[in-house]
Amino acid sequence: MEEEILKVLKESQNGYVSGEEFSKRLGVTRASIWKHMESLRNIGYDIEAQPHLGYRLVGVPDKLLAHEIMWNLETKIIAKKIYSYETIDSTNDRAYKLAEEGAEEGTVVVAERQSKGKGRMGRRWSSPKGGVYLSLILRPKLMPTEISKLTLVAAVSVAQTIRSATGLQPLIKWPNDILIGRNKLCGILTELKAEQDLTAFVILGIGINVNTRISLLPKNATSISKELGRDYSKIDLTKLLLKNIESHYILFKENKFKAVIDEWRNLSAILGRRVKITDKLRTIEGQAIDIDEGGALVVRLDNGFNERILAGDVILVR
C-alpha cells in the first residue's frame, strides 16, 4: 500500500493529493491513508500535509529501498527483483543463497550496511553506513575460466557510473578495485558456482564508498563525498550503476566483449605502468601492457616475454 501511495504522490501534477482522492483511488479510508503516511514518515519520507490541499511529497530518504531503485529504472534484465536490507551480514552471501534457491538472473541484493562485508581472498570489506553495498545474480553461459570477464564488466560499469554521475575521474586497478589517486573508492568481489565446463551462476558484488565517513574506513580508502566535498544521492548512483551494468552485460552476452575491453583500457590505472603481481605461488614484476580478450592482464617481463595473468594482487611500482 505504501508503494502505491508513493506512486500516486510522485505522479501528481501539482504535487498535492487530497486524502479524499487517495481513499477513492486506493479504496481505503482516509484514516488508513493517514496511518500509512505516518509509516512512510518513519522510514524517512518527508510528506507535507496541508489542510485544503492534501498531502505532498517533499523529500525522499536516500535509502536503498527497492521501490525507489526500481522507480523509472527502465532496465530489461537487471533489478526486476530487488532485496533491500538495512543491515545484512554480506550481500554476496545473501545473493549466493538466493541464486541457489533459483532466483532469476538480474536479482539484486542491496544493503545500507554489512556486518561481515567480504573482500577478495577471505578479506573483510568495511561496510559502514553511507556506502552502497550491492550484489547481483547473473546466469551467463560461461566457462568458469572466463569469470574475470564479468569482473571487468563490473569495473568498467562502476568507473563510468561514478564519472558520469559526479565528474570525478576514478580509474580501475586490475582486477577489481576502483581508485581515486591511490585511494580505494570501490571494490568488486566476483563469486561463482560452477562445474568444470559450465557456470551455474555468478554473483557480482560491488561496494562503493559513497557518503561514508572517512574515519570509518581503512587507510588508503576514500569516498565520493570526500572527493566531491558534498554528499551524492546513493539512489541516483545505484540506478545509474544498474543501467550501466546492464548495457555492458548485454555487450558481453552479444559477443561484443571487445567493446568492454576498449573502455577498460581507457579507464585503467595500470596500463603502461610497472607492476608487481603476487599470487599464491609467486611474485612477478614487469610492465602492464594490455588486457586480452579473455580478461587476462598481459605483463611484459624484464626478460622480454609476455605473461598472461588471470588473478593476483597488484602493486604499482614507482
Added chain:
Amino acid sequence: MEEEILKVLKESQNGYVSGEEFSKRLGVTRASIWKHMESLRNIGYDIEAQPHLGYRLVGVPDKLLAHEIMWNLETKIIAKKIYSYETIDSTNDRAYKLAEEGAEEGTVVVAERQSKGKGRMGRRWSSPKGGVYLSLILRPKLMPTEISKLTLVAAVSVAQTIRSATGLQPLIKWPNDILIGRNKLCGILTELKAEQDLTAFVILGIGINVNTRISLLPKNATSISKELGRDYSKIDLTKLLLKNIESHYILFKENKFKAVIDEWRNLSAILGRRVKITDKLRTIEGQAIDIDEGGALVVRLDNGFNERILAGDVILVR
C-alpha cells in the same frame, strides 16, 4: 551403541561374544544388548546367537554405512566424517550445502540411491540401487581455472580402484567418464564455489555402476557386476576408492601433479585417437595427443596446430 557392539563383534578372537561379556563391557543390560542385536539384524547384519557361546557376526550388509566404510580405513584427510543416506536427491547437492555450512575437507556424502542424480551440464545421472554414489568435499588452494586437475585426480583414482579391485580394465574418457569398451561404468561431476582467484571448495562427485541391474541404466552403460559376472562388494570398492583418492590428492597438494598425469596417460581411452569435441561455442576435430600440466586436453587439428581444450563433450571418431 550399535557401532560399539559391531566393534566388539568384529574384534572378537573366536567370533563369539556372550551377552554377559557385552553387558559388562558396554555397561548395559543383556536385554538391551538383545534389542540392539535386533536392530542390527533389521539393517541387514547377519548375527548368529548360540545358547552357550553368545553372539557371532556372520554377515555384513553391503550397504554404504558410515562406520563400515570407516572401519580400518586408515586415511589421513579423506572420510574423517561420512554422511550416509539410503536415498538422497543428489550427493553433490548435499555435499555442497555441507561445505557452505563449513564442513571440513575430506567430508564424504554417500547414498544407496539418488532421486535426482546429477550429470554434467545439467544432465541426469541414473542412480538406482546397486551403485555407489559418493561426493567428497575438498578445500584445495586452487585457482578456479585449475578445477580440471581435480577431475583428473578423481578419474585416475576411480579407474585404478576398479582395476586393482576387480581386474577389469576400464579406461578414462576425458574429461570425466570411465568406460569399459564403449560403455559407461562411472561418471564424475566436479563442482566448485570460487571467487576469481580463490576456490572456496570443490565437490568431487562420483557415481559408479557397481551391482546395478543393467535394465535400470541408460543405453551404453555397463556395471561392474555385468562385466565381472558377479557382484562386487560396494563397501570394499568404496574404501579402496577413498584411499586412492587420498593418495592422488596428496600428490596434487605436494605439487606432484605430474605423477597423476603420467598415470592418466596410461589409463586414457582417447590418447592417440581421433576425436570430435563439442563445447557451447563450436566443434573441433583432430587427434588427441596429450594432456598438459594444467589438465587440458591437447588436440592436434588437421591444419597441424595444437589446441588446448579445457572442457567439452568428446566423441571418438572411427
